Amino acid sequence: MFSRLLQSFGLGVRERVLCAPLAGNVKPLSEVQDQTFALGLLGEGVAIEPTGNRVVAPADAKVEAIFPTGHAAALRTDDGFDVLIHVGLETYNLEGRHFSVKAEPGDSVAKGDVLIEFDREAIAAEGYDITVLVLIRNAAEFASLKGSVGTHVAELDKLIAVKSR
Incomplete structure (x- = not known):
């Protein structure tokens, strides 16, 4: 009960960053x-x-899945996030063209390790939307999630802040 009271005032709430x-x-x-x-x-x-x-590892993590086509990777970070990184929309139709996979399922990766390289211009030239989705699949486990919407980020800048329940 005391921990809930502290949390209601924003005290004792742990913020994690992806x-x-x-x-x-x-x-x-x-x-x-x-x-x-x-x-x-x-x-x-x-x-x-x-x-x-x-695409680089946004945190120390284990690679849960990485599609052979190179368009998506699923990670479980050491900090407890289940992350899906999806490069482009409908890009699985490219069957791996313009993508180079640098990690394998089961790999332990360090923050900043390269997971996927892709040719953004070639993908767009084939008519695909190159938007990259960064999703926390277990977001329901957290009290709140706030992304850095409206900003430009460099690799490994703060992207999503999550508060624990």
Whole structure:
């Protein structure tokens, strides 16, 4: 009961941060042209219009899954986030063209390790939306989640702040 009282005043609430896995301009998920992501059906988070050509580990983590096509990676961070990083919309249709996977499922990665490299210009030239989704799939386990919407982030800048319950 005492811990709930402290939390009601914002005391004793632990904030955790997920860093940006790539550089770019951050926008809300609601602006994404794919309703599965826009409605948060796969998790809460943000969208990034990338300015770079690689995805790095946003934290020390274990690679849970990485698609052979290179368009997405799922991580479990040491800090307890289940993260999905999805490069582009419908980019699985490229069947791996313009992507180079640098990690494998089961790998332990350090914050900043390269997971995926991609050719942003070539993907866009083929008509695909290159927006990158960064989702926390277990967001329901946390009291609140706030993304750095409306800002430009560099790799490993603060991207999403989460408060524990």
